[in-house]
Amino acid sequence: MNEKATAEGLHQVKASWxxxxxxxxxxxxxxxxxWDRLGLNRDVASRLRYEGDMMLLRSRCALSRSYSxxxxxxxxxxxxxxxLGCxxxxxxxxxxxxxxxxxxxxxxxxxMLDMRRRWPLADGSASALFSEHFLEHLPFETVxxxxxxxxxxVLEPEGQVRIGVPDGEYFVEQYVASKRGAAEALYEQACQGKSPMVMLNEIAHGHGHYFVYDFETMRxxxxxxxxxxxxxxxxxxTDAEVFKGMDRKDPWRRAMTLYVEAVRP
Ligand SMILES: C[S@@+](CC[C@H](N)C(=O)[O-])C[C@H]1O[C@@H](n2cnc3c(N)ncnc32)[C@H](O)[C@@H]1O
Incomplete structure (x- = not known):
């Protein structure tokens, strides 16, 4: 997104509608x-704002002639x-x-759509689907x-999917390695002085995340x-031509992302 996640809230978007x-x-x-004076948690405000936006988005889409x-x-x-989740x-x-x-x-x-609702696309209309750092922003049961x-x-038979999400296993491994002073330099750098336990919690619930995956769960x-x-x-x-060159290139993203491919039979 174009704004850093902060305590101010979830799904931070500076220049959005x-x-x-x-x-x-x-x-x-x-x-x-x-909000603070009422003694209410900022996360609640953030989630309310998000749900309000999603209601607005769905009504706008339902009423807009150009959208239909x-x-x-x-x-x-x-x-x-x-x-997905571009x-x-x-x-x-x-x-x-x-x-x-x-x-x-x-x-x-x-x-533009709320992907927690039915997508306005025909069955079998897509040959490939790519998603990077999106699914963790939705509750596990929604995914x-x-x-x-x-x-x-929406995928056609033999259609391919490539999904990238933060790799929970990587964060757990680095947490354990850090206890022996053996964590990767990139991880240490990303911690920026935060404790590895704070990193674990942040990857699971910070930045608007709901859930952290490992390969076994994704499979x-x-x-x-x-x-x-x-x-x-x-x-x-990748084995699929269509996904060549798609992954983000920065080294930290690469170190901490779990990529999975699958086929719709
Ligand atoms: C961390 S960003 C990922 C952006 C990009 N894929 C990347 O790798 O940098 C997660 C995206 O999910 C989108 N998102 C969150 N909830 C959504 C929903 N219900 N429907 C559609 N998009 C959603 C957000 O707007 C945001 O752009």
């Missing part, structure tokens, strides 16, 4: 002061390549899906019971949703 994001800074700090025209056009297309990373040649998408850039396509099923539904839920050929991939490596 969210009414809160459009309030002047002075209003936002006044609101925060009132766009959806009708999309519904008629096949062999789509879908980029954030600021707009990929040309892909349908970039997000609830807070950035301003479209020429040559890129955006689909397991809804999102993976939607991915399965289990992908297979449960019907996918086959589930395999762990190294960052930057």
């Amino acid at each position: 969210s009414p809160y994001a459009r309030l002047p800074q002075s209003w936002r700090s006044r609101l925060r002061k009132w 025209l766009e959806i009708n056009r999309l519904a008629g297309r096949r062999h789509l390549r879908l980029h 954030g600021q990373a707009l990929l040309p040649g892909w349908i970039n899906m997000d609830c807070y998408p950035p301003t479209p850039v020429q040559g890129t396509e955006i689909l 397991r019971g809804h999102v993976l099923r939607e991915i399965y539904r 289990q839920i992908l297979e449960e949703a019907g996918f086959t050929g589930v395999r762990r991939m190294s960052p930057g490596s």
Whole structure:
């Protein structure tokens, strides 16, 4: 996202359509002061704001004529390549899906939606789906019971999926290694003086995260949703032409991301 996650809240988006994001800074700090005076937790405010935005988004989509025209056009297309939870990373040649998408850039396509609801795409209309650092932003049961099923539904037979999420196992391993003074330099650097236990908690529940995955869990839920050929991939490596060059390149991202590919039979 284009703003660092802070104690101020979840799903931080500086330049989004969210009414809160459009309030002047002075209003936002006044609101925060009132909220604090009521003795309420900032996380609650953040989640309320997010749910309010999602309600607004769904009503706007339901009422907007241009949105329904766009959806009708999309519904008629096949062999789509879908980029889930794109954030600021707009990929040309892909349908970039997000609830807070950035301003479209020429040559890129955006689909604004709340992915916790049914996606306005036809069954079997996509040949590939890529998602990086998105699924951890939704509750585990939403991913397991809804999102993976939607991915399965919209993929065509032999359609491929590549998912990248923070690797829980990596953080646990580095936590243990740090006790022996043997954690990786990149991890130490990312800790920026925070204790490894704080890092563990942050990766599970900070930055708007709900859940941290390991390969075993990801494989289990992908297979449960019907996918086959589930395999762990190294960052930057893939068997599928369509995913070549897709992973983010910065070394810390690569060290801490679990990439998994699977096929819709
Ligand atoms: C950490 S960002 C990932 C951005 C990008 N993929 C990356 O790797 O930098 C997570 C994204 O999930 C999006 N998101 C969160 N909840 C969502 C929802 N219910 N529907 C659609 N997108 C959602 C947020 O707007 C945000 O852009």
